[in-house]
Amino acid sequence: MAVQAAVRASSPDGLPPVRVPLDDRALGLVLAAPLAALTDLPPFDTSAMDGWAVAGPGPWEVRGEDALAGRAEPEALADGEAVRIATGARVPHGATSVLRREHGRTEAGGGRLHATRNNGQGQDIRPRGQECRSGDQLLPRATVVTPAVLGLAAAAGYDELTVVPRPRAEVLVLGDELLASGLPRDGLIRDALGPMLPSWLRSLGAEVVSVRRLGDDAEALRAAMEQSTAEVLVTTGGTASGPVDHVHPTLRALDAQLLVDGVEVRPGHPMLLARLGERRHLVGLPGNPLAAVSGLLTLAEPLLRTLSGRLEPEPYTAPLREAAQGHPHDTRLIPVALRAGEAVPLHFSGPAMLRGIAGADAMAVVLPGGGRAGEEVQTLDLPWPVLTDGACFT
Numbered sequence: 001m002a003v004q005a006a007v008r009a010s011s012p013d014g015l016p017p018v019r020v021p022l023d024d025r026a027l028g029l030v031l032a033a034p035l036a037a038l039t040d041l042p043p044f045d046t047s048a049m050d051g052w053a054v055a056g057p058g059p060w061e062v063r064g065e066d067a068l069a070g071r072a073e074p075e076a077l078a079d080g081e082a083v084r085i086a087t088g089a090r091v092p093h094g095a096t097s098v099l100r101r102e103h104g105r106t107e108a109g110g111g112r113l114h115a116t117r118n119n120g121q122g123q124d125i126r127p128r129g130q131e132c133r134s135g136d137q138l139l140p141r142a143t144v145v146t147p148a149v150l151g152l153a154a155a156a157g158y159d160e161l162t163v164v165p166r167p168r169a170e171v172l173v174l175g176d177e178l179l180a181s182g183l184p185r186d187g188l189i190r191d192a193l194g195p196m197l198p199s200w201l202r203s204l205g206a207e208v209v210s211v212r213r214l215g216d217d218a219e220a221l222r223a224a225m226e227q228s229t230a231e232v233l234v235t236t237g238g239t240a241s242g243p244v245d246h247v248h249p250t251l252r253a254l255d256a257q258l259l260v261d262g263v264e265v266r267p268g269h270p271m272l273l274a275r276l277g278e279r280r281h282l283v284g285l286p287g288n289p290l291a292a293v294s295g296l297l298t299l300a301e302p303l304l305r306t307l308s309g310r311l312e313p314e315p316y317t318a319p320l321r322e323a324a325q326g327h328p329h330d331t332r333l334i335p336v337a338l339r340a341g342e343a344v345p346l347h348f349s350g351p352a353m354l355r356g357i358a359g360a361d362a363m364a365v366v367l368p369g370g371g372r373a374g375e376e377v378q379t380l381d382l383p384w385p386v387l388t389d390g391a392c393f394t
Contacts, residue, residue: 003302014164014309015231015279022154022161026145028205029163030309035139038157041131045091048124052082052104052113053095059112067092082113091125098124132156142311164309169206170230171197174238174246175287176215192289192354193236203383204301205308206232216244225254231279231307234300237287239270247272247284256282260299264330267351268294273303288351294333297363297380317376318343324377326370335360336379343379
């Protein structure tokens with residue numbers, strides 16, 4: 001239910017599209033519309049190999065000029081003629097095939113060209129439109145732009161792509177007890193979420209515009225909520241009902257619409273989602289690090305995915321290698337390592353712990369009561385590759 005609420009909170013088509021050039025600025029964004037070819041590919045008959053363009057069965061008289069890539073259309077070939085040709089060059093009109101350089105020999109003194117093996121009709125010629133015709137749909141809407149997509153778009157005639165921009169996100173770190181550096185001391189602890197959240201949000205598709213440390217200052221929190229222009233505001237801590245938990249009172253004071261107020265999942269129960277205005281949302285994460293990760297996967301991921309125009313990933317399951325302890329009433333998210341097609345529950349999975357998830361490939365969704373060894377459980381991918389080479393931190 002919480003995931004569906006996060007999806008419904010934003011437009012199904014994402015943010016208004018923008019046009020970006022074919023460079024790194026487009027990588028990771030998604031196409032706002034299908035990509036249709038602006039030209040035939042290839043745009044003319046081209047040679048797939050270095051060698052000779054030949055007309056007829058041969059042998060052939062070799063003309064003096066060469067057919068090179070990037071040159072204008074070469075003179076047509078008559079039957080029994082050949083011309084040297086480079087890979088990618090336009091094939092002369094009248095050519096029946098391309099004879100590879102290693103499959104031909106010329107008579108001494110530059111005489112006639114002979115084939116040293118059979119050369120079939122159309123051999124090593126890439127005909128016009130072999131890959132696509134102008135107007136063909138090459139890629140559907142919501143395709144993620146990769147380096148290969150950039151290359152295809154360039155080949156198909158594009159100088160720019162129409163894409164859905166990354167939603168801007170701002171992180172507000174709350175808590176007077178948090179240290180930005182050094183060792184814990186005198187009731188103070190290190191802030192783990194401030195360093196972790198920006199990279200995590202970027203991997204979920206956001207453009208992180210700032211990370212601000214506000215402590216437990218209600219006035220500073222209200223000012224930050226009012227002044228932020230980011231599409232997604234992410235707070236850490238302050239979502240419960242303690243004496244310095246200011247998120248709920250501040251949202252009420254701003255007349256924000258509370259879409260999700262607590263989720264039946266552990267860790268992470270006191271997460272929340274609110275609408276601050278048109279295309280402005282707040283994701284309130286619990287202060288405990290692993291509980292905050294649960295909030296990211298439950299609320300921030302579907303919200304950012306929808307805002308950025310991405311498609312929902314196909315759910316998948318894996319069998320538990322060993323039993324996983326559950327919660328009596330709530331769903332539990334447990335860090336797991338994926339080994340030989342099985343989900344291996346990891347230790348150190350308490351709400352305040354990161355040691356387990358630091359070695360995890362995914363989070364297993366364990367229903368109330370726990371999971372038996374061999375039971376299939378849904379798994380949620382973590383947005384990074386894990387290079388542990390078979391290591392399993394249990």
